[in-house]
Amino acid sequence: MKVAVWDTYVDKRDGSVMHFDIIAPVETDDKEQIYNYGREYLKTKGQEGQPLTSKECQFCHIEALKPEWEESIIRKGYSIVEMENCEEI
Numbered sequence: 001m002k003v004a005v006w007d008t009y010v011d012k013r014d015g016s017v018m019h020f021d022i023i024a025p026v027e028t029d030d031k032e033q034i035y036n037y038g039r040e041y042l043k044t045k046g047q048e049g050q051p052l053t054s055k056e057c058q059f060c061h062i063e064a065l066k067p068e069w070e071e072s073i074i075r076k077g078y079s080i081v082e083m084e085n086c087e088e089i
Contacts, residue, residue, distance in 0.1 A: 002026045003069065006034050007060040010042065010050050012085065018047065019084040023069050024077065026062055037078040046088050 006022040022037050031054065038052045069079035 001065040002062050003065050003073070004028070004062055005060045006038075006057050008038055008052070008057040010038070010047065010052055010056050012047055012050065016085045018045070018086055020086055021060070021081040021083065022057065023073065023079040023081060025073065028077065034078075037076075040076075041080045044088075045086060
């Protein structure tokens with residue numbers, strides 16, 4: 001399976017920038033669905049309501065599915081790779 005990687009930078013309420021990737025099957029080509037995945041993730045980090053649009057989230061590249069993403073993609077339709085400042089506040 002091939003997945004699309006969406007590079008995402010969201011301004012947190014404390015002023016720092018949260019950087020994470022949204023990983024979804026390449027067949028998920030609805031950008032609004034990708035943004036909704038990111039918004040779901042933001043809720044889990046205490047950042048509900050922070051803007052997440054094409055300004056914050058852009059398609060980056062396609063790659064092969066990694067085993068550590070598979071369960072989440074099967075269960076939720078997406079996986080998140082935390083990069084920077086993703087701790088909960």
